[in-house]
Amino acid sequence: MARADRLLRLLDLMRRLRPPVTAARLAEELGLSERSIYRDIAALRAAGARIEGEAGYGYTLTEDPALPPQMFDRLEVEAVALGLAEIRAWGDAELAEAAERAMAKIVATLPERVQRQAMHHVLHAYRYFQRPEAPPWMGLLREAAWAEEAVRLAYVDRGGAATERVVYPLGLVFSEDRHQLLAWCCLREGFRRFNLHQIETAAREGLSFRPRRVSLLNEYLGQMGGEERGEPG
Template sequence: MARSDRLFRLLQLMRQMRPPVTAARLAEATEVSLRSLYRDIDSLRAAGARIEGERGYGYRLVEDGSLPPQAFTRSEIEAIVLGLGEVRAMGDPAMVAAAEAVLSKVAATLPDDREQQLLHAISHVYRPHRRMQTSPFLDVVRDACWSEHALDIVYADKDGTTSQRTVHPLALVYTDRALTMLAWCCLRADYRMFRLERLQRVERGSHSFRPKRVALLREYIGRLEGRGG
């Protein structure tokens, strides 16, 4: 791991872990020696991070110089907590981790009174069950959307009939009960929706469709909105 990446990870760990965090825990989490960890702490302090504590007692990130201070109203803080709570309830592991990271980063930029409002907000999301089924192919589909690369898939329709297709994945849509991929289907030469739990096999295709994703998605959304009208 590059040192810059390690320092970023160290900052993130200090935002998330309950203080004071011992040097031993931080060294284990960043996979470095205690000596290297102490040097990393000194580097973060030199870069502007206000870190209280010392060797043998543990550390606490008081002020994060890498993030500018933020001014949110109490209602805006409630909206952040609710929005991230919905993301955590969706059942997408990558987005759950991302939501938790965002919450810790926002908390690190707030004054003490606003930070307490964020951590002890009066509004919460409670969903005893995941909103949708996850898929072993979710990370592959997400990466293909970002990289604008075709996917070769085997898909089962609602009756269980399977077909092989090459698709250009455009976006992921989270509904109340399903996670759906919006895509251009090369087999049908048209736009299609594919529910991720019905994907039987997904492999990276042979070609890229860069830089067409944004234009294709805009056209597809336009069709859907026109149909809804």
Template sequence: MSRTHRLFQLMTALRRSAGPVTAASLAAETGVSERTLYRDIDTLRGLGAVIDGEAGFGYTLIEDAHLPPLQFDDEELEALVLGLREVTQIGDPALAEAARTALTKLRARLPERSAHRLEYAVLSARRFVPPPAPGIDSSALRKACWDEAQIRFDYTDKSGAQTTREVKPLQISFFENSHCLMAWCVLRSDFRAFRLDRMSAMERTGTSFRPERIPLLRAYLDQIRAASFRKDQS
């Protein structure tokens, strides 16, 4: 881990903490010795972060000079909280953690009144039946989408039949309590949606489909909208 990344991790840990957090806890979270942690605290202070506390008492981030206050109205704050808390409920582990971290960063950048409204927002999201866990690495799938890299995976359909598919991954969407990959299926020469919990053994094929992703995704969404319109008219 680079020193820059470690300092960033330390700032995130301090932002997340509601009160004094011990050097031992911060050192464990950033993967360093307490001696190194003390040096990192001094470095952050030198860069402008106002960090209260000292060895033996714990540390609290009072002000982060590198994160100027953001301004949102009350409805915007409610929308942000609702959206991010929904991600913590339906996202895969990496996305859920990213949403929690984003909320922490927002809280650190907001004026006191707005930070209070963020902490105790009226709107929230609760799902008592979580979506099925993906059968593949969702982070790797998202990266394949961004990289416009074709992938191959094993797939089990709703009847239990198993096939191996090679696709151009376009987007991951959440449909009716399950995550689905929207893709161009090379086998079927058509658009298809695949539930992530039914996918396994995913790998890249080494074939790039750049710069087709955006045009293909637009065409797929147009097809879905047209089908929905026809259904509404029938």
């Protein structure tokens, strides 16, 4: 393998693997010796790459505009195009526009040959059922989740009962036929899934639950995984 290709593959691995990544792991992935990895990391640093860490601990790549751009192969381009098309179909207007911008930015960085593959990708997804229109509260809930800020909902359950409750928004789920909010419900003092189309009004409360979102979400997803495996709740 040419040294330039090897250095690009090393950069790609350091972007993808969970940091800090050890020289032993990099050597195993690339089929090289650890000594070669140390030399290549030194060469990348000399070329301007910002790589933190040291031997025996592991390395973390800090992205820098001076680094060579990531290269996509044809299948990776297909995967990106297919995923962004699904986002445009399921998301609200703001999210759909973001997907368009993301695809344009990705295509602009690709070599001409790969640009053509991106513009004429062969993978497409069609759904032969009526997809629900993106609910009006999606953007507000998305921003509140990122800000870790409580939201007050006026909600109508499937039985038609109307309630008002304060929730901690943890994430949004796109299932086959609906959009759902994963949240901690302060009224029920437990995790709940709310169908966005059953929300009548939503307003941010200005009440922060930072920094609990990630731990709450992990706990919720763990419970959901247990339910799917048939484990007792």
